Amino acid sequence: MRVSRVLVANRGEIAVRILRACRAMGLDTVLAASQADLCSLPARLAGRVICIGPAKAADSYLNIGAIVTAALATGADTVHPGYGFLAESAALAEACAAHGLTFVGPRPDQIRQMGNKLEARALAAGLGLPTLPGSEPVRSVDQALAAAARIGFPVMLKAAAGGGGRGMKVVAEAADLERVVASAAAEARAAFGDDTLYLERYIAYARHVEVQVLGDRFGNVIHLGERDCSLQRRHQKLVEEAPAPAIAETLRQAIREAAVTLARGIGYENAGTVEFIVDQEAGSFYFLEANTRIQVEHPVTEAITGLDLVQEQFRIARGERLRFSQADITFGGHAIECRITAEVPAEGFRPDPGRIDIWTPPEGPGIRLDTHCHAGYTVPVFYDSLLAKLIAHGRDRDEALERMRGALGRFQIAGIGTTAPFLHQVMSDPDFVAGRVSTRLVEQMIGRIQAETESGVEQAP
Amino acid sequence: MLFGSLSDDDVRQIAALVEALDHSGFDSLQLQVGEVKLTLGKGAVPTVVAPVAAPVAVAPRSTDLPALAPVEAPRSTAAVAAPGPAADGTVAIVAPILGMFYACPEPGAQPFVTVGAAVAEDSTVALIEVMKVFNAARAGVSGVVTEVCVKDCTYVEYGQVLFRVRPA
Numbered sequence: 001m002r003v004s005r006v007l008v009a010n011r012g013e014i015a016v017r018i019l020r021a022c023r024a025m026g027l028d029t030v031l032a033a034s035q036a037d038l039c040s041l042p043a044r045l046a047g048r049v050i051c052i053g054p055a056k057a058a059d060s061y062l063n064i065g066a067i068v069t070a071a072l073a074t075g076a077d078t079v080h081p082g083y084g085f086l087a088e089s090a091a092l093a094e095a096c097a098a099h100g101l102t103f104v105g106p107r108p109d110q111i112r113q114m115g116n117k118l119e120a121r122a123l124a125a126g127l128g129l130p131t132l133p134g135s136e137p138v139r140s141v142d143q144a145l146a147a148a149a150r151i152g153f154p155v156m157l158k159a160a161a162g163g164g165g166r167g168m169k170v171v172a173e174a175a176d177l178e179r180v181v182a183s184a185a186a187e188a189r190a191a192f193g194d195d196t197l198y199l200e201r202y203i204a205y206a207r208h209v210e211v212q213v214l215g216d217r218f219g220n221v222i223h224l225g226e227r228d229c230s231l232q233r234r235h236q237k238l239v240e241e242a243p244a245p246a247i248a249e250t251l252r253q254a255i256r257e258a259a260v261t262l263a264r265g266i267g268y269e270n271a272g273t274v275e276f277i278v279d280q281e282a283g284s285f286y287f288l289e290a291n292t293r294i295q296v297e298h299p300v301t302e303a304i305t306g307l308d309l310v311q312e313q314f315r316i317a318r319g320e321r322l323r324f325s326q327a328d329i330t331f332g333g334h335a336i337e338c339r340i341t342a343e344v345p346a347e348g349f350r351p352d353p354g355r356i357d358i359w360t361p362p363e364g365p366g367i368r369l370d371t372h373c374h375a376g377y378t379v380p381v382f383y384d385s386l387l388a389k390l391i392a393h394g395r396d397r398d399e400a401l402e403r404m405r406g407a408l409g410r411f412q413i414a415g416i417g418t419t420a421p422f423l424h425q426v427m428s429d430p431d432f433v434a435g436r437v438s439t440r441l442v443e444q445m446i447g448r449i450q451a452e453t454e455s456g457v458e459q460a461p
Numbered sequence: 462m463l464f465g466s467l468s469d470d471d472v473r474q475i476a477a478l479v480e481a482l483d484h485s486g487f488d489s490l491q492l493q494v495g496e497v498k499l500t501l502g503k504g505a506v507p508t509v510v511a512p513v514a515a516p517v518a519v520a521p522r523s524t525d526l527p528a529l530a531p532v533e534a535p536r537s538t539a540a541v542a543a544p545g546p547a548a549d550g551t552v553a554i555v556a557p558i559l560g561m562f563y564a565c566p567e568p569g570a571q572p573f574v575t576v577g578a579a580v581a582e583d584s585t586v587a588l589i590e591v592m593k594v595f596n597a598a599r600a601g602v603s604g605v606v607t608e609v610c611v612k613d614c615t616y617v618e619y620g621q622v623l624f625r626v627r628p629a
Contacts, residue, residue: 005468028468028469029469035619035620047468047469047472048469048472050559050618051559051618051619051620051621052559052618052619053558053559053619054619060619064592065560065591065592065594066558066559066560066591066619068592069559069560069561069591069592069616070559072616073559073616075467095592
């Protein structure tokens with residue numbers, strides 16, 4: 001497969017990230033941009049820009065015809081979808097193949113297998129991976145009630161076509177199930193065009209651990225260690241770190257091996273992630289889902305392995321063998337990533353797009369910032385609120401935390417509200433510092449912050 | 462303008478030429494190297510530059526045209542934020558979608574519009590093909606066509622100026 005001119009079919013910080021990898025490899029670049037992004041930083045970095053449609057993502061970044069036509073029109077031979085948008089679209093991968101374009105990602109059949117959460121779970125179970133007690137597709141409230149009685153409350157109601165934390169609802173008791181099933185089905189239909197639902201046991205104080213894998217078309221599969229992404233809000237990740245802190249070595253190895261077993265089992269090609277839920281109290285882990293794309297949090301893995309995952313994606317896509325065996329992969333130090341978004345935590349994480357007046361990023365040893373933002377940039381209202389990913393790497397977790405606290409403290413942003421001050425508080429939270437993280441920790445911390453804010457209001461005259 | 466066969470280095474060299482011209486006493490520069498023909502200039506540029514190595518494409522055959530009674534309703538150019546009237550009083554009709562621009566309804570047929578043609582707001586002025594789906598581009602303005610800005614069978618970007626019209 002030829003890879004010489006890459007159409008970057010994405011925007012924001014990941015577009016910048018992909019363009020930099022292309023430049024390092026001497027590849028020509030074309031940015032497929034919506035009308036709202038024609039003056040963005042990635043548009044300035046790209047070799048050229050092609051306007052694929054209006055601001056509305058459905059008519060631009062989600063328009064497979066526009067993406068493929070843009071590649072053909074500009075003489076690109078390769079399409080990198082980034083994450084989000086069409087990154088896990090088997091239809092885009094197929095359209096690229098049909099037009100002789102190299103799609104940077106796995107094969108369409110693999111995207112489809114992993115995209116259907118029920119099919120992925122059955123595949124994982126068939127390969128011997130532990131899965132959560134769960135149901136077949138539920139087609140009625142009665143079926144859901146019967147399944148929930150067998151699994152035991154609380155249960156998690158999930159959309160088969162969901163993913164990335166979307167289409168999931170926790171149901172605490174039988175009385176809530178009818179209402180939640182109806183709204184979840186409607187949401188899944190609207191978001192994914194498929195209202196198939198299923199149930200899984202819900203583990204409240206769980207940790208979310210995922211393993212980065214790389215595979216080539218010759219059947220070689222390796223892992224690049226795991227990331228802990230337990231710090232979430234409404235199933236959206238806020239902070240990620242690698243390696244996972246405070247976890248038994250035997251459990252860590254078992255999780256890494258399970259991920260490789262799944263990837264090898266389906267002959268996985270390119271970069272992917274296998275996600276697991278870890279039950280801290282029981283010391284057990286369960287397969288959750290697999291993601292067939294480069295992930296937002298890939299830089300923490302890059303920090304501890306010294307690899308450039310996007311460059312490896314291009315090498316795999318053009319048909320090269322993996323350059324490393326498992327024994328070649330070594331892990332150095334600890335890395336933490338904070339996702340800085342245009343949201344106001346004290347106001348229920350209200351989105352706050354607008355013009356950035358001051359943007360003075362921190363620098364220093366072990367600090368990396370992936371961003372498309374700069375002073376004078378206007379954050380558009382049309383897309384997600386991610387502004388920047390701040391990554392701190394240190395010899396150990398304490399040093400990484402120290403560097404992250406310093407960097408967040410020095411980061412000056414004005415003009416829009418961001419989560420940076422909240423993340424600074426998170427980095428000093430006693431539970432987080434001790435590695436006692438769970439998917440519930442952020443909710444507890446937000447509760448504390450809101451209580452402080454409200455008591456402050458009462459004291460005001 | 463889409464430079465299908467140019468590398469990033471080529472584009473950088475063109476940018477350097479633009480800069481050099483900008484600082485020179487000349488109004489325009491024409492350059493031809495093999496099949497690549499480049500015209501740079503300030504003010505009224507003599508002609509619109511043809512896209513380099515325009516991809517070989519066939520205009521839609523009439524048998525392809527059922528797609529014109531579209532599955533997707535053809536988008537109106539009115540939806541695109543077209544620039545306001547130019548200094549000469551003309552209005553731009555811009556591409557409502559990225560794709561292959563066809564000036565004629567089928568090969569060998571007369572173009573939908575030519576310079577001097579009168580158009581109404583809902584007149585079809587071109588077809589734009591995206592992966593075998595043909596979208597009708599509408600004038601969105603009534604008046605007389607003063608300029609055809611794009612060559613037949615070339616790719617156009619979303620928002621690219623296709624025609625200029627003097628409003629009635």
